[in-house]
Amino acid sequence: MPTADRTSPWEQAHVVVAGLGTSGYAAADAMLELGAAVTVLDDAESPSLHEHGRILQTLGAEVRLGPGSSARLPEGTDLVITSPGWRPDWPLLAQAAGAGLPIWGEPELAWRLMPADRRITWLGVTGTNGKTTTTQMLDAMLRAAGLRSAAVGNIGRPIIEAINDPAGYEVFAVELSSFQLHWSPSLALHSAAVLNLHADHLEWYDYAGDADAAMAAYGADKARIFNQVHHACVYNVAEPATRRMVADADVVEGARAIGFTLGIPSVAQLGVVDDQIVDRAFIRQRQTSALPLASLSDVQPYAPHNVENALAAAALARSSGVPAGAVAQGLRDVRLSGHHIETIAEADGVRWVDDSKATNPHAANSSMRAFDHIVWIAGGQAKGTSFDELVAAHRERLRGAVLLGADRRLVAEALAAHAPEVPVVVLDGADTSLMAEAVRRAAQLAVPGDTVLLAPGCASKDMWPGYAQRGDDFAAAVRAMTGQGS
Structure with missing residues (x-):
């Protein structure tokens, strides 16, 4: 199916959808609407999965849920559409690859199914950290410019759902994970940004414990954007890996490399001058001047890494013709999702901050840079990453640490090796009620002027359904202890 698109004879195709999450459900629904025979497979079971399965069965799909459902590729399969979390070595996907069948992610499907008479501009965002924030900022800038925009992809809304929306969008702010990019060989975006590249999700890449090989594969998937x-x-001047991706990319002739920096920008860059975000890339006078786009005070919450996010969003917006005023207005308008450097309470001189979304060491590093004295709550699923560099970089900031979760000992070892003077509390167990104990123990370590920072540096699914619930439990425990309501 190398040239398949919306006009292909889908009624002749048998499509297998691997995974019945949000993107899988949307993909199956789209394929059914085009007349394909659809089989949906998911080894998991839950009330929501069964409800979605019943709807798809009503529409004509075959649905198999529960352990072992995906063990064997159905006979006559022509195409597999996979959910992003499924690893390439998953038996179903390995069987499909061995049979030479195409395997697409939902973004690839959406790209191919765009109507020929209504092409939508895609502005893509990827990177280890900051993707969702940057995508939300970009969408707000586009809307401030009067464009019919939608934030889609890894941010939560399937792209195929937005393509079929009667709203008739003109432009998408598309967040793309490495998983999604792995299964998206045909994307050819208007503009795209790689924000940064650091170790994360290395367990997804099966290289027999070879972290360097896994990191190379992870970076290669990011570079696909x-x-x-x-x-x-768009690349990050402070991170040479992102510039190398641009240099190595097979782009359409005439595509430009646009950098962003927290310093004074060179030609073909966006940067910061006198507390202003400025553009020296998309103006005619870029050799001699820069155009102010927004004030740093427009970036909330303020932190160096969030200014980088704003710069990347501004670069993408400007690449699509958004005027300067809409960049500033978008930054003022945007309402970021929770659990990202969110102050929960201030009591007795101690600030309590929820950054549960910091699910890897690089994200935790970004949080820590924003505060002078930290009592750190950390731990969870490390996903094959190391905490040595993080602890060594911030040992002078750390007043204490409270650790919980599956890989708490890994964090404790890094603290013992690089910050042995920092008091550490390790909480054993896997019950979510431990968060209240973590908050109580952090309060005992904190003194006026400190920030108690939940920046786990780890994924959450060893104990919680996701980082949001982890952050909610932290906030609830803080409010209960401080007596400050929501």
């Missing part, structure tokens, strides 16, 4: 970009490839 630049493939066939035809306007602007």
Whole structure:
């Protein structure tokens, strides 16, 4: 199916959808609407999965849920559409690859199913950290410019759902994970940004414990976002890996490399001058001047890494013709999702901050840079990453640490090796009620002027359904202890 699109004879195709999450449900629904025979497989079971399964069965799909459902590829399969979390070595996907069948992610499906008479501009965002924030900022800037925009992809809304929306969007702010990019060989975006590249999700890449090989594969998937970009490839000046991705990318002739920096920008960059975000890339006078786009005070919450997010969003917005005033207005308008450097309470001189969304060491590093004295609540699923560099970089900031979760001992070992003077509390167990104990023990370590920071540096699914619930439990425990309501 190398040239398959919306007009292909889908009624002749048998499509297997691997995974009945949000994107899987949307993909199956789209395929059924085009007349394909659809089989949906998921080894998990839950009330919501069964409800979605019943709806798809009513529409004509075959649905198999529960352990072992995906063990064997159905006979006559022509195409597999996989959910992003399924690893390439999962038996079903390995069987499909061995049979030479195409395997697509939901973004690839959406790209191919765009109507020929209604092409939507895609502005893509990827990176280890900051993707969702940058995507939300970009969407707000586009809307401030009067464009019919939608934030889609890894941010939560399936792209195929938005394509079929009667709203008739003109432009998408598309968050793309490494998983999604792995299964998206045909994307050719208007413009795209790679915010940063640091170790994360290395367990997804099966290289027999070879972390360097896994990291290379992870980076290669991130770099796919630049493939066939035809306007602007946006990179982080402070991270040479992102510039190398641009240099190595197979882009459409005429596509430009656009950098962003927290310093004074060179030509073809966006940067910061006198507390202003400025553009020296998309103006005619870029050789001699820069155009102010927004004030740093427009960036909330303020932190260096969030200014980087704003710069990347501004670069993508400007690449699509958004005027300067809409960049500033978008930053003022945006309402970011929770659990990202969110102050929960201030009591007795101690500030309590929820950054549960910091699910890897690099994200935790970004949080820690924003505070001078920290009591750190950390731990969870480390996903094959190390905490040595993080602890060594911030040992002078740490007043204490409270650790919980599956890989708490890994964090404790890094603290013992690089910050042995920092008092550490390790909480054993796997019950979510431990968060209240973590908050209580953190309060005992904190003194006026400190920030108690939940920046776990780890994923949450060893104890919680996701980082949001982990952050909610932290906030609830803080409010109960401090007596400050929500």
